[in-house]
Amino acid sequence: SQQGEEDPQALSIQEGENATMNCSYKTSINNLQWYRQNSGRGLVHLILIRSNEREKHSGRLRVTLDTSKKSSSLLITASRAADTASYFCATENTGTASKLTFGTGTRLQVTL
């Protein structure tokens, strides 16, 4: 598989439920970031976790990082219809001078 594979590819939940998205990567990283993209729009930075961190919270977002498994998860709690978007993980790999390597993305649909 390629750097930055995410699963599931698509996720459909009801408002109020939690959404969990997973990301795997292959190389050594400085940090891992999650971005959100509404249909046909740009990417919005959500949260960053550094390679020496294991968990981080920001509002309704919780991200974990397991560098031994080269994986991360993004949890959105109490989802809202407005959370409907595509979510991408992106890694800043060691020795790459800040370029981001993006995952394949998870399309999240939150219904009322």
Place this chain on the structure above:
Amino acid sequence: EPEVTQTPSHQVTQMGQEVILRCVPISNHLYFYWYRQILGQKVEFLVSFYNNEISEKSEIFDDQFSVERPDGSNFTLKIRSTKLEDSAMYFCASTRGGPAQYFGPGTRLTVL
């Protein structure tokens, strides 16, 4: 809140023509990037730019591509002779120096 802007939002061109995609990064940012996203695929890094020179470029960024910061505000991506496979969404991003990147809304390039 300051944001990255891109023009045009949509560019249609004939194969072999030159196109220039324009970006205005956030004013106090120092590092600039171009990424592209072919429909349904990952966001891919093209090039990073700092201190008026290219910091890093991907294999995609061949001799047909060039970047320029002609003045204190604009950051441009030029494709000299477009090919059908250049059709994609092109995103500009900037950062002051921290790892989180701020993306513009993108330019959709369609090559006929």
